[in-house]
Structures are given as structure tokens and as C-alpha cells.
Amino acid sequence: MRRSLPKLSALVAAGWMLGLPSPHAAGLDPPAATPASTATADLRNPFFGDHAAAEKGEELFGRNCQQCHNSRGKGGKAPQLVRGAWGPGGANSDAFMYRTIAAGRPGTPMGAFGSSLSGDEIWQVITFLREEARRVKAATGSAGDDDHLW
Ligand code: HEC
Numbered sequence: 191m192r193r194s195l196p197k198l199s200a201l202v203a204a205g206w207m208l209g210l211p212s213p214h215a216a217g218l219d220p221p222a223a224t225p226a227s228t229a230t231a232d233l234r235n236p237f238f239g240d241h242a243a244a245e246k247g248e249e250l251f252g253r254n255c256q257q258c259h260n261s262r263g264k265g266g267k268a269p270q271l272v273r274g275a276w277g278p279g280g281a282n283s284d285a286f287m288y289r290t291i292a293a294g295r296p297g298t299p300m301g302a303f304g305s306s307l308s309g310d311e312i313w314q315v316i317t318f319l320r321e322e323a324r325r326v327k328a329a330t331g332s333a334g335d336d337d338h339l340w
Pocket of ligand 1 (some may be wrong): 194251254255256258259267269270271287290291295299300301303306315318
């Protein structure tokens with residue numbers, strides 16, 4: 191965490207802990223229509239491994255995120271989202287990613303997308319980034335240690 195945001199950090203940390211060790215163990219039923227609320231967000235990615243969803247996510251990423259996070263989330267004006275802790279098996283869970291996208295990071299350029307994207311759309315973006323992370327890892331042979339390289 192690069193800035194001091196006590197309330198948000200506590201919230202994110204709590205959510206992060208809830209999301210571990212496995213968000214998939216939460217046993218929640220996916221809501222029929224998923225509102226992008228951080229409070230009711232299902233912790234599981236309903237589109238896990240779904241390539242069609244990843245393609246929709248790629249398009250959404252291009253329209254909403256790429257101007258800061260660069261093409262395919264490789265990092266630019268904002269952090270990369272596909273290597274290190276965001277890489278396959280990395281420390282950052284899907285649930286943590288979901289909450290960060292939905293709630294944003296107040297006080298930083300990272301806005302909250304919880305009202306402009308639906309819950310399904312946020313999961314589609316995550317599905318794209320996770321697929322891209324696996325592709326990057328396969329291409330480089332490792333998740334890399336350049337997690338903090340913008
Ligand atoms: C206006 C620029 C901007 C846009 C647009 C933007 N972000 Fe960000 N994002 C940032 C910045 C800057 C940070 C780092 C915030 C901080 O200092 O903690 C960030 C942080 C993040 C993080 C946490 C990264 C980490 O390692 O802690 C995630 C995940 C993320 N953004 C995803 C997205 C997604 C997905 C979208 C599109 C739906 C998006 N962002 C759109 C600027 C942006």
C-alpha cells in the first residue's frame with residue numbers, strides 16, 4: 191500500500207483475509223443479477239476459465255482501464271496487473287481484485303467502477319487479466335519479480 195488510507199486499508203485487508211485461503215471455499219450462490227456492490231459481491235469468479243468471458247473482458251479493459259494500466263495490463267501510468275502478486279498463483283486473490291475495481295482507491299487516480307460496470311462485467315475484466323497473466327507467464331517462463339514496475 192503506497193499511501194496511508196487507514197479506513198480503506200482496513201476494509202481491503204479485511205476483505206483480503208476473508209478471501210483467503212480460497213475464495214472458492216466461500217460457498218456463496220452466485221446472485222442472479224450481480225450488482226457491483228462490494229458488500230454483496232460473490233467472492234468466486236463465475237467466469238473462471240471461460241474464454242468467451244475473457245474476450246468480453248478484454249474489450250471492457252480496452253475501454254475502461256487501458257489508458258492507465260496500458261495494453262493487456264502490462265503497466266504504464268498505473269501498476270501492472272498480470273505479474274508477480276497478480277501472476278498465476280500470486281498473493282492477490284480474485285476477491286481482492288474485484289473489490290479494488292469496484293471500490294477504487296480513494297485519493298488516487300484509481301476510480302471506483304462499481305456503478306459504471308456491472309458485477310458480471312468486472313468479473314469479465316478479471317477473467318481477461320487472469321488469462322493474460324497465464325499467457326505472460328507461459329511466454330516468459332516465470333511470473334517475474336518486477337511486480338512493482340509501473
Ligand atoms: C485514470 C487512471 C486509471 C484507470 C482508468 C484505471 N486505473 Fe486501476 N489504478 C490506477 C492507479 C494510479 C492505481 C494505483 C493506486 C494506488 O496508488 O494504490 C490503480 C490500481 C489498480 C489496482 C490495484 C493494483 C495494485 O497492485 O495494487 C487494480 C486491480 C486496478 N487498478 C484495476 C483497474 C481496472 C480493472 C480498471 C478498469 C476497469 C482500472 N484499474 C482503471 C489508475 C487507473
